[in-house]
Amino acid sequence: MFAYAARRLMLIPLTLLGIMLINFIVAQLAPGGPVEQMIARIEGQAGNTTQRLSGGGADVTTAPKPQAGQSGAYRGAQGLDPKFIAEIERQFGFDKPAHERFFTMIGNYLRFDFGKSFYRDVSVVDLILEKMPVSISLGLWSTVIIYLVSIPLGIAKARRDGSSFDIVTSWMVIVGYAVPGFLFAILLIIVFAGGSYLNWFPLRGLTSVGAEDWPFWQRALDYLWHLALPVTALVIGGFASLVMLTKNSFLEEIGKQYVITARAKGLTENQVLYRHVFRNAMLLVIAGFPSALVGILFAGSVLVEIIFSLDGIGLLGFEAVTNRDYPVMFGTLYMFSLLGLVLNLISDLTYHYVDPRIDFSSRNS
Numbered sequence: 001m002f003a004y005a006a007r008r009l010m011l012i013p014l015t016l017l018g019i020m021l022i023n024f025i026v027a028q029l030a031p032g033g034p035v036e037q038m039i040a041r042i043e044g045q046a047g048n049t050t051q052r053l054s055g056g057g058a059d060v061t062t063a064p065k066p067q068a069g070q071s072g073a074y075r076g077a078q079g080l081d082p083k084f085i086a087e088i089e090r091q092f093g094f095d096k097p098a099h100e101r102f103f104t105m106i107g108n109y110l111r112f113d114f115g116k117s118f119y120r121d122v123s124v125v126d127l128i129l130e131k132m133p134v135s136i137s138l139g140l141w142s143t144v145i146i147y148l149v150s151i152p153l154g155i156a157k158a159r160r161d162g163s164s165f166d167i168v169t170s171w172m173v174i175v176g177y178a179v180p181g182f183l184f185a186i187l188l189i190i191v192f193a194g195g196s197y198l199n200w201f202p203l204r205g206l207t208s209v210g211a212e213d214w215p216f217w218q219r220a221l222d223y224l225w226h227l228a229l230p231v232t233a234l235v236i237g238g239f240a241s242l243v244m245l246t247k248n249s250f251l252e253e254i255g256k257q258y259v260i261t262a263r264a265k266g267l268t269e270n271q272v273l274y275r276h277v278f279r280n281a282m283l284l285v286i287a288g289f290p291s292a293l294v295g296i297l298f299a300g301s302v303l304v305e306i307i308f309s310l311d312g313i314g315l316l317g318f319e320a321v322t323n324r325d326y327p328v329m330f331g332t333l334y335m336f337s338l339l340g341l342v343l344n345l346i347s348d349l350t351y352h353y354v355d356p357r358i359d360f361s362s363r364n365s
Contacts, residue, residue, distance in 0.1 A: 154246025181237025
């Protein structure tokens with residue numbers, strides 16, 4: 001197992017390099033980069049200024065007209081001085097070839113130097129640390145509640161396998177698996193957050209205005225009140241696979257010889273289930289906690305954060321992509337790819353720890 005862990009650790013840098021390279025190439029090919037965004041803003045401001053001054057009878061020229069042969073490399077840049085365009089490129093680092101920018105970025109990232117945001121004048125690390133508590137709150141609460149709901153439901157389905165209860169709950173599980181969490185989020189807003197029916201819960205943020213001056217218990221209740229709808233959306237969209245894993249694990253254990261022997265000794269069904277079956281069946285379920293947390297943090301919560309206007313990592317990444325804020329884009333991608341790879345490795349090692357029969361080394365050999 002040590003050899004397997006060592007191989008996985010050595011593969012992490014190569015995997016990270018591949019992830020960053022593919023996304024870097026896609027970002028270079030996508031239209032509307034940071035320079036184009038800045039040019040558009042300058043042109044918009046200049047156009048507004050010209051329009052205002054022209055209304056007063058003045059004739060204003062905002063930039064020198066391009067001479068013959070100066071077509072400009074950017075759409076919409078024909079009315080700007082080429083020297084000014086070159087200065088914008090230098091500020092954003094686009095005065096260097098793409099391959100040089102990529103390797104410079106990777107070298108900085110190896111030292112966890114992610115630079116500053118193009119538009120906020122704040123380091124990427126500070127931005128991530130500022131937004132992290134919101135995403136961690138969503139991920140941890142959702143994962144804990146998913147486990148608290150899924151494990152009892154999976155056990156009940158295993159005990160009543162084939163019954164009407166099992167069939168009805170299976171349809172619930174299918175719906176939960178088929179419908180993504182962000183659609184449940186929209187439905188919850190429509191029904192409970194003032195969309196069309198009730199107005200019981202707030203629509204955005206994790207705290208109310210002025211909550212910092214409230215006593216602790218009131219701030220805690222306000223925090224849970226704001227978390228109710230986004231966490232519910234994540235739980236509904238994420239509990240299905242864990243329910244089926246729990247049910248199948250219990251069904252597999254119930255059919256084994258030691259269960260038949262325990263029943264033959266006169267143990268009650270509850271004693272057999274919770275004293276013998278539960279301990280063995282729950283090993284794989286508990287060992288999957290790191291990978292479940294990865295899924296909640298990096299997949300399901302992004303759109304939920306955007307829908308509920310929660311100022312977390314998901315919303316930060318969405319705004320960075322929209323604004324082409326490359327330092328924030330690639331910095332968050334690097335950090336969370338690294339964290340995801342490490343948590344997946346921890347998940348595999350946990351599987352082996354709780355059940356030594358699971359040997360990834362022999363599987364890969």
